[in-house]
Amino acid sequence: MRLSRYLFGMKAPRKAVSRPIHLFRIVLWLIVAVAVLGVAAYAWRAETGGRLMASSIGGPFSLIDQKGNPVTEADLKGHPSLMFFGYTFCPDVCPTTLLQASNWLKALGPDGDRLKVYFVTVDPERDTVEQLGNYLQAFDPRITGLTGPRDKLDPMLKAFRVYSKKVGDGDDYAMDHTAAVYMLNADGDLVGTVDYQEDEATVMAKLKQLMAG
The missing domain is CATH 3.40.30.10 (Glutaredoxin)
Structure with missing residues (x-):
């Protein structure tokens, strides 16, 4: 009976569906997190990069x-x-x-x-x-x-x-x-x-x- 349900397209057990959705959500959130970190890093470089470069110029003479x-x-x-x-x-x-x-x-x-x-x-x-x-x-x-x-x-x-x-x-x-x-x-x-x-x-x-x- 259980096999016939799968063959004729009846709903799969909840665990078989929720696991892929759960993994998809995790991957999606990881992608969002990486994107946010990337934007933050770029903004930090734009904010501080010039000063860091400038601070390395000059010296005794x-x-x-x-x-x-x-x-x-x-x-x-x-x-x-x-x-x-x-x-x-x-x-x-x-x-x-x-x-x-x-x-x-x-x-x-x-x-x-x-x-x-x-x-x-x-x-x-x-x-x-x-x-x-x-x-x-x-x-x-x-x-x-x-x-x-x-x-x-x-x-x-x-x-x-x-x-x-x-x-x-x-x-x-x-x-x-x-x-x-x-x-x-x-x-x-x-x-x-x-x-x-x-x-x-x-x-x-x-x-x-x-x-x-």
């Missing part, structure tokens, strides 16, 4: 400015800063960025005196103290140039995750390099960047936020 004065990471403390890496023989990116930085300082008004701007060479073989001094005369006098021997400069470039590469041979070579301007807070920590030729209104909004701390 010891260089010389265009007046022959020593400058170290301690000089980045107590005021917001902009730091740009380039070289004086750069045909376009560097003079353009330094001119823009000069304009930013003027646009900030009195607050411009609290903002320190550093131009760090990636070409110390040619960018001597004298060369930096002569070159920077064309820009705002509040901009500080930094140079030094290669064995002191390279560790700094590495610490700040700066890309630079010599292109060409002889004396008439060029340098590929990172074009972004680093924004540092009063603790000397990286808090953002200004992209090359970024919209002026966007840049000023970033700088005002940097100045506000």
